[in-house]
Amino acid sequence: MQHGVDQRRRFLKGAATALAATIAAPRLGAFDVAEPAAKTAAAKQAIPDQPVRCVQPFALNQVRLLDSDFTQAAAINRRYLQSLPVDRLVHTFRLQAGLPSHAAPLGGWEKPDCELRGHFSGGHYLSACALAYASEGDEALKTRGDELVAALAACQRPNGYLSAFPESFFDRLSSGQKVWAPFYTIHKIHAGMLDMYRHAGNQQALKVATGIGDWIVRWLNGFSDADMASMLKTEYGGINDSLYELYAITGNERYRDAAHRFDQASLFDPLASYRDQLQGLHANTQVPKIIGAARRYELTGEPRYRRIAEFFWETVTQHRSYATGGTSNDEFWKTGPGDLKGQLGLYSAESCVAYNMLKLTHHVYSWNGDPRAFDYYERTLYNARLGTQDTDGMKLYFYPLRAGANKFYNSPTGSFWCCTGTGAEDFARFNSNVYFHDGQDLYVNLFVPSELHWAQQGVMLRQETRFPREPRTRLQLKLAQPASFALHLRIPSWIGAGAKVQVNGETLDAFASPGSYLSLQREWRDGDRVELDLPMHLHTMPLPGDDSQIAMLYSQIAMLYGPLVLAARLGGQGLTHAMQYGGYSTGPEPEPPAQPALRITAATSNATDWMRIVSADELRFEATTRTGTQPVAPLNQIYGERYAVYWLNDRDASADGG
Numbered sequence: 298m299q300h301g302v303d304q305r306r307r308f309l310k311g312a313a314t315a316l317a318a319t320i321a322a323p324r325l326g327a328f329d330v331a332e333p334a335a336k337t338a339a340a341k342q343a344i345p346d347q348p349v350r351c352v353q354p355f356a357l358n359q360v361r362l363l364d365s366d367f368t369q370a371a372a373i374n375r376r377y378l379q380s381l382p383v384d385r386l387v388h389t390f391r392l393q394a395g396l397p398s399h400a401a402p403l404g405g406w407e408k409p410d411c412e413l414r415g416h417f418s419g420g421h422y423l424s425a426c427a428l429a430y431a432s433e434g435d436e437a438l439k440t441r442g443d444e445l446v447a448a449l450a451a452c453q454r455p456n457g458y459l460s461a462f463p464e465s466f467f468d469r470l471s472s473g474q475k476v477w478a479p480f481y482t483i484h485k486i487h488a489g490m491l492d493m494y495r496h497a498g499n500q501q502a503l504k505v506a507t508g509i510g511d512w513i514v515r516w517l518n519g520f521s522d523a524d525m526a527s528m529l530k531t532e533y534g535g536i537n538d539s540l541y542e543l544y545a546i547t548g549n550e551r552y553r554d555a556a557h558r559f560d561q562a563s564l565f566d567p568l569a570s571y572r573d574q575l576q577g578l579h580a581n582t583q584v585p586k587i588i589g590a591a592r593r594y595e596l597t598g599e600p601r602y603r604r605i606a607e608f609f610w611e612t613v614t615q616h617r618s619y620a621t622g623g624t625s626n627d628e629f630w631k632t633g634p635g636d637l638k639g640q641l642g643l644y645s646a647e648s649c650v651a652y653n654m655l656k657l658t659h660h661v662y663s664w665n666g667d668p669r670a671f672d673y674y675e676r677t678l679y680n681a682r683l684g685t686q687d688t689d690g691m692k693l694y695f696y697p698l699r700a701g702a703n704k705f706y707n708s709p710t711g712s713f714w715c716c717t718g719t720g721a722e723d724f725a726r727f728n729s730n731v732y733f734h735d736g737q738d739l740y741v742n743l744f745v746p747s748e749l750h751w752a753q754q755g756v757m758l759r760q761e762t763r764f765p766r767e768p769r770t771r772l773q774l775k776l777a778q779p780a781s782f783a784l785h786l787r788i789p790s791w792i793g794a795g796a797k798v799q800v801n802g803e804t805l806d807a808f809a810s811p812g813s814y815l816s817l818q819r820e821w822r823d824g825d826r827v828e829l830d831l832p833m834h835l836h837t838m839p840l841p842g843d844d845s846q847i848a849m850l851y852s853q854i855a856m857l858y859g860p861l862v863l864a865a866r867l868g869g870q871g872l873t874h875a876m877q878y879g880g881y882s883t884g885p886e887p888e889p890p891a892q893p894a895l896r897i898t899a900a901t902s903n904a905t906d907w908m909r910i911v912s913a914d915e916l917r918f919e920a921t922t923r924t925g926t927q928p929v930a931p932l933n934q935i936y937g938e939r940y941a942v943y944w945l946n947d948r949d950a951s952a953d954g955g
């Protein structure tokens with residue numbers, strides 16, 4: 298989220314149907330409602346996607362997570378969502394609608410005088426409830442979401458307008474007056490309603506979303522393309538994306554045409570010509586627009602929009618991202634592609650950018666099936682998402698990367714940042730990209746304990762692993778009857794020597810290259826077992842653009858173990874609660890003291906002689922720095938202490954080449 302000028306400164310300071318009887322009964326019965334919803338009256342005219350995907354995702358309710366760090370994090374997130382009562386969430390909407398409300402107002406960006414009010418309470422919160430229901434079967438959150446939809450519907454004006462702030466904010470937008478980001482907020486509400494319809498079968502939510510769409514269509518009438526170009530300079534979230542989705546659901550072309558009007562030529566044209574002109578742009582303002590472009594391609598087949606999305610994905614993930622998968626510094630892309638020198642800050646890697654980049658990866662991967670997409674996805678998931686929540690469900694805004702920084706979380710009801718909202722959604726959908734299919738074959742992309750119920754093919758697959766605390770995963774098939782298909786196992790780019798695969802206990806002769814798929818094509822039978830070894834080893838990633846005078850030597854490097862970014866544990870001395878939690882209402886946040894990067898001496902760019910594995914099971918490591926040994930842990934497990942991700946390799950350039 299791009300802050301208003303004053304706020305920004307202050308912060309910087311401071312489908313399941315019944316399975317065949319021979320397959321173990323899935324725990325899915327309660328979730329069937331989500332599927333029929335999409336096949337009801339509104340969907341009769343639904344617009345199917347163009348046949349542009351080579352692989353398809355599974356519905357959220359077809360994949361159930363088994364116990365792991367992901368399920369624990371998801372449970373914490375759900376508890377936090379449950380702690381927020383509907384009457385407080387809907388308070389500012391009721392005030393705006395002239396309805397009585399005596400609830401205690403929420404704080405931060407939900408305060409009754411904040412120009413973004415409603416973005417979390419009437420938007421992200423609904424999406425999170427819908428996702429938690431579809432992914433995890435959380436009936437209580439579905440009920441909570443249903444109550445909130447009904448309460449918000451009562452606040453919707455006859456012309457379709459629904460917001461916690463007045464329509465006059467849009468007059469300010471169209472007349473060039475200062476206003477924070479009205480379409481950004483409307484997008485969150487619109488998307489929340491559409492998620493409650495798609496994932497939780499709430500028909501009233503579709504009605505509300507249709508009303509919002511109608512209001513947008515009418516509001517856009519009369520504005521020229523030049524007017525639009527001017528207004529699009531103000532952050533508008535992914536309103537194009539939600540309008541395309543409404544078009545797909547209803548088949549009403551006016552929503553598609555309205556979405557087209559949010560095409561921003563200054564952003565899209567260079568990308569369509571494979572030019573990275575992102576320097577100087579606010580990062581998270583752009584990613585949702587690109588997700589909208591991706592959705593346009595899927596619905597219309599226009600190749601321009603695939604180029605825009607694919608090139609954007611390529612340049613951001615390959616040339617603008619830290620080792621963690623995060624991107625941005627002080628919320629902006631301040632440098633050219635391939636150059637992150639000087640960009641390790643206290644406000645690096647805004648969390649919701651990583652969230653949105655994972656959403657974009659979901660689209661782009663489905664078109665090209667490139668396993669590299671999941672090298673990025675996995676690295677970002679473990680390093681830029683999983684460790685962004687504390688044990689009470691509070692979320693990070695930034696993911697600081699300057700040595701000596703600590704994690705800084707929102708407060709329960711006094712912050713409601715963009716990253717609070719996207720985090721609440723993300724931690725409710727960890728099951729969403731573990732598996733894909735192409736109608737015939739199955740793709741295993743993530744090593745996350747889970748059960749896949751592929752009812753259409755009579756296939757159930759159970760994946761059991763303690764990964765990354767063990768370097769292997771085990772898959773077992775349950776089949777109604779023998780079936781011929783290929784099981785494509787992702788072989789990560791980080792995989793070490795000695796990898797192998799066993800089918801029913803027999804080691805196969807063949808394997809596959811790192812960064813590709815190992816394809817097992819055979820007639821599978823009920824009970825067949827596959828065990829995939831995933832040897833993990835220490836490896837480095839340089840900070841792009843920070844190479845020294847000597848080729849192959851980099852002064853700033855991150856160390857990874859498999860997909861996990863490792864960080865030096867610098868202790869929690871002097872860290873107070875106020876230095877780790879806050880919101881706008883609590884005043885400027887204290888800045889962590891800057892600390893020089895930890896200096897190590899590596900003989901070559903890939904040397905690991907300065908880091909050793911203390912315990913692979915417990916993911917404990919130790920570095921030898923210029924000043925002594927240093928305990929090291931995965932970044933996603935560091936809480937309540939300072940850390941350093943990048944190490945300074947100050948090997949004397951005049952020494953002999955290693």
Ligand SMILES: [Zn+2]
Pocket residue numbers: 298581647648649650694714715716717
């Ligand atoms: Zn954010």
